[in-house]
Amino acid sequence: MKKMIESKNLVFEYIRRDEEGNVDGIIRAVDGVTLDIQPGDFVAILGHNGSGKSTIAKQINAILEPTEGYLYVDGKDVSDHDKLWEVRQTAGMVFQNPDNQIIASVVEEDVAFGPENLGVPTEDIWVRVEEALRAVGMLEYRTHSPNKLSGGQKQRVAIAGIMAMKPKCIVLDEPTAMLDPNGRKEVIKTLHELNAKENVTVLLITHYMDEVIGADRVIVMDEGKIVMQGTPREVFSQVEKLKSYRLDVPQVTELAWELKKAGMPLPNGILTVEEFTEALKQCQ
């Protein structure tokens, strides 16, 4: 099967220049990352600020070009300038600030922005806009102004805007960082639905642990490198290692881990409250 996202020894360097334009310093934001994401996967990338996770996202969308190594999105090389628009259509990108990525003053016109750019015929645009808005549960707001929506709703409109371009993969760069807890839940639920129903590959970049639990695979990054990889359970079993990368684990996991350290016979990597109560019952 063809891989959705594939990279080998990916490197990206930000070059800092002084006022005369001489190279002042080089920052390696991404340092030898090898990725392998299959179609239909829900992958979460975790990392502290400055761990290079956002840089990877921008490379997948061909906004930044790799300094070294290669990166293929659905078999297309992101460094190939002729394939630039194909790459961007295949891997849609949702950004952090919901206000700064909505272009039109009416919800449905904003969702139509992508298909309009692709040159989709007018009748098809209407169909796509309706489908995309229904998929994210925002159909009833189609004629509203984005300014009147909540943060979570705006972010769902932004996701619909990407879905209307019929991508195979969505990359989300901290889509919930500016939202309240309800908005965050809304967005994550929408993503899981899209992943299950439309079979879209989801690459979720975040630093909220709770959002990672439902993912098929978690990748932990630190200082531009992949330091941990596996299912959420595998990753969250290693509480101490995670803490060394300045990351927290979900609250329940932490509590279970502390109890276990204190001598309770609990299993490793408890992720949800239900699991925890079940395990506690067995202890008694």
Added chain:
Amino acid sequence: MIRDITIGQYYPADSVLHRLDPRVKLVGTLTFLISLFLFNNLIGYVIAGLFLATMIKISKVPFSFIVRGLKTIVILMLFTVVFNLFLTDGTVLWQWKFIKITIEGIQTAIFMALRLTFLIIGSSLMTLTTTPNQLTDGLETGLAPLKKLHFPVHEISMMMSIALRFIPILLEETDKIMKAQQARGADFEEGKLMERVKALVPMLVPLFVSAFHRANDLAMAMEARCYRGGEGRTRMKPLKYSKRDGMAYLCLVAYLVVLVATTRLWMLFVA
């Protein structure tokens, strides 16, 4: 003061004028504005006034709402009236030392005031019945022939629509910054003019910085959604002329013909 400006505001209502193609309204308004300079006698003002009154009636926008837009030009209007009233030569009606009022003066003063009123009402009627989006769409398609002269029609209309989208966001941000600065002791309301202007600096600097950040983010989001200029773009809501629009054009031509013919005849026979 800002609330009084009705030019550029949209008044939602369901009327024939609201449903017209924006291009018709643009051409119509432009024609009407130009037509105001085609005559200089009473009958012309009567015809233009009647035409405008009919349009207001059709538009279903309350007259009081339209008149509010005139408040902003009261001073300009006073100036024109006063200058025309006292500085026009002709048959003297009343004189005190060097100040004099002439019959011609009164006439031009009234005509100028009327012309200004018609200009303002005419153009605000267009914005009152057209949403900003339709207006930019209308401009883009209406000015499309200029593309051959390398005039960036699409870019300008895209900039206009983005500006419209961000006006409320930036207003909100201004409010936030003002409150944040006030919480730290900034004073925007007191002091002399110069002091007040200076007090605006700590508000404008963060506003500009954040506007540039937003612009940067937006540009990236647009590129990520495959935006590459107007070339090869399709539209979700393309503008299409309907029968109604044809009728509107006919009415416009009829108005022009009637106006020009009557004012010319009036000049021949009456004056």
